[in-house]
Amino acid sequence: MYDFIKPLIFKLQPEMAHRLTIKALRSGLSPRCGSKNDSSLRTEICGLTFSNPIGLAAGFDKNAEALFGILGMGFGFAEMGTVTPNPQEGNPCPRIFRHVPTGSVINRMGFPNEGLGVFKDNLKKFRDKHPALKAPIGVNIGMNKDQTDPEKDYILLIQELGQYADYLTVNVSSPNTPGLRDLQNPAFLAPFLTNLMAEKDKLENKPPLLVKLAPDLSEEQISSISKVLLEVGIDGIILTNTTLDRPDSLPSTFAQEKGGLSGALLKAKSTEIIAQFYHDTQGRLPIIGIGGVSTADDVIEKMRAGASLVQLYTALVYHGPALPRQICQDLGAFLKEKNYKNISELVGEDHKNKETSSARA
Numbered sequence: 001m002y003d004f005i006k007p008l009i010f011k012l013q014p015e016m017a018h019r020l021t022i023k024a025l026r027s028g029l030s031p032r033c034g035s036k037n038d039s040s041l042r043t044e045i046c047g048l049t050f051s052n053p054i055g056l057a058a059g060f061d062k063n064a065e066a067l068f069g070i071l072g073m074g075f076g077f078a079e080m081g082t083v084t085p086n087p088q089e090g091n092p093c094p095r096i097f098r099h100v101p102t103g104s105v106i107n108r109m110g111f112p113n114e115g116l117g118v119f120k121d122n123l124k125k126f127r128d129k130h131p132a133l134k135a136p137i138g139v140n141i142g143m144n145k146d147q148t149d150p151e152k153d154y155i156l157l158i159q160e161l162g163q164y165a166d167y168l169t170v171n172v173s174s175p176n177t178p179g180l181r182d183l184q185n186p187a188f189l190a191p192f193l194t195n196l197m198a199e200k201d202k203l204e205n206k207p208p209l210l211v212k213l214a215p216d217l218s219e220e221q222i223s224s225i226s227k228v229l230l231e232v233g234i235d236g237i238i239l240t241n242t243t244l245d246r247p248d249s250l251p252s253t254f255a256q257e258k259g260g261l262s263g264a265l266l267k268a269k270s271t272e273i274i275a276q277f278y279h280d281t282q283g284r285l286p287i288i289g290i291g292g293v294s295t296a297d298d299v300i301e302k303m304r305a306g307a308s309l310v311q312l313y314t315a316l317v318y319h320g321p322a323l324p325r326q327i328c329q330d331l332g333a334f335l336k337e338k339n340y341k342n343i344s345e346l347v348g349e350d351h352k353n354k355e356t357s358s359a360r361a
Contacts, residue, residue: 002320014096014105014317022061025069037076038332043344045286045308046208046235048136048166052076052328053299053343057290057311058140058169058212062113064122071135074325079311080123081140082171083161085153087115088144091176098317099254099263103294105314107242108259110176111142116160123164136166140212145177151192155199162203170196173214173241175260181214186224193232208235215240215269215291219276226280236286238311239277240270263314267292271305275350278306283348294319296330303346 009017041052055077056070064080071078090112097106113119123139139161143153154170162168170193172183183192193211200209211234213225229237242260249265270291278287289307293299294315302310315323335343 002322006320010098010100013094014098015093018096022066025061025066028069037328038335040335040341041076041328041331041343043308043342046167046210048077048208049134050076050136050309051134052324052331053303053309054324054327055079055138055288055309055311056316056324057313058082058138058171059107059109060313060316062111064119064126064139067123067126067137068130068133071133073321073323074328075135076328077136077138077166077309079138079140079169081113081119081169082111082142082174083113083116083119083139083157084111084142084144085116085156086144087118088112095259097254097257097259099250100318102249102263102265103314103318104250104254104261104263104265105317106254106257106259106261108176108257110145111174116157120160120164123161127164137164138167138169138210139165140169140171142171142174142177143180150183151195154192154196158196158199158203158209162200162207163205165207167208167210167235168200169238170209170211171241173212175214175216175242175244184213184217184221184225186221186228189225190228190232193228193234197232197234210234210236210238210288212238212241213273213277215243215266215273216245217273222273222276223280226277229285230281234285236288237277237281238288238290239274239307240266240291242266243269245269262291263318264292264294267298267301271302274302274307275305278348278351283351294323296327296334299327299331300334300346303343304349306348306351308344308347 037052056075058079058081091110095108141157143150147153242262246255247265274289286308288309289302290311293312299310
């Protein structure tokens with residue numbers, strides 16, 4: 001079905017196509033592609049149970065308005081947002097650009113969303129209407145562009161939305177909000193995350209707090225940040241956001257667009273970052289991997305590098321709503337063929353194999 005309508009969708013401006021997709025998901029017009037998952041795909045992290053490890057990344061549904069349709073695609077979990085306290089329009093249009101030959105997207109959205117009030121109302125209505133749906137829902141929180149004291153925005157969002165979230169994600173890595181990535185500086189990050197952890201612990205449900213980081217970090221930065229994350233007791237890491245890098249394979253007309261690059265060309269870089277954080281944190285922090293995921297092989301690669309779960313977004317643009325279900329089917333077949341009892345056995349396998357090889361040597 002998607003292959004039939006894809007040419008029509010790609011004739012639309014990317015943002016218009018996205019708005020129509022959200023409208024279809026919200027109205028119930030989209031097909032439900034989900035199916036019962038193989039029990040071998042069931043996994044648990046941060047006290048949460050996931051029927052499968054494939055999640056929707058933040059950015060797709062910024063206002064939490066299409067959750068029922070999204071979960072109907074077969075995702076094991078979904079992350080809503082990024083939401084900011086006050087509504088904001090984001091950066092001027094056009095601000096999304098596709099490069100079909102490489103399966104890439106550049107965006108410079110700038111956290112456009114309808115704000116805390118609308119997001120909270122949408123999420124609360126979904127919870128009230130669909131209490132039987134158990135797929136974990138994450139809430140990705142960010143600061144308004146004009147905020148000079150970022151901690152205030154994040155604390156307010158934790159206070160207002162934490163009770164409706166299965167987990168919270170602190171977004172300090174989007175390249176499209178001026179100064180946001182500066183929050184990744186370890187000197188700032190330590191007290192900042194300490195205060196946010198204390199705030200979420202005041203909530204009755206105490207949702208896990210994760211932090212989403214950029215792929216454009218040096219080995220030294222990763223080492224320093226890893227120490228901070230272990231010290232403050234963060235519940236997990238999401239790796240990675242979009243990159244400012246522009247691979248040589250991109251044409252100059254596309255590469256010159258400002259913003260974050262996502263899609264297939266981010267895959268290797270994000271996997272490398274996952275592996276480095278897994279090594280530096282000694283596998284003590286759950287990692288959700290994102291970046292260039294479009295097949296079961298991509299998921300396996302991310303998990304072997306250290307991810308416990310994965311997310312995707314850009315791949316939906318190119319492969320359509322049946323993708324999560326297809327990946328899950330392929331993962332189940334792989335596990336059966338290779339005699340794995342559960343997908344969690346893949347997590348960090350590359351590191352374990354290296355340690356075994358070193359010990360034998």
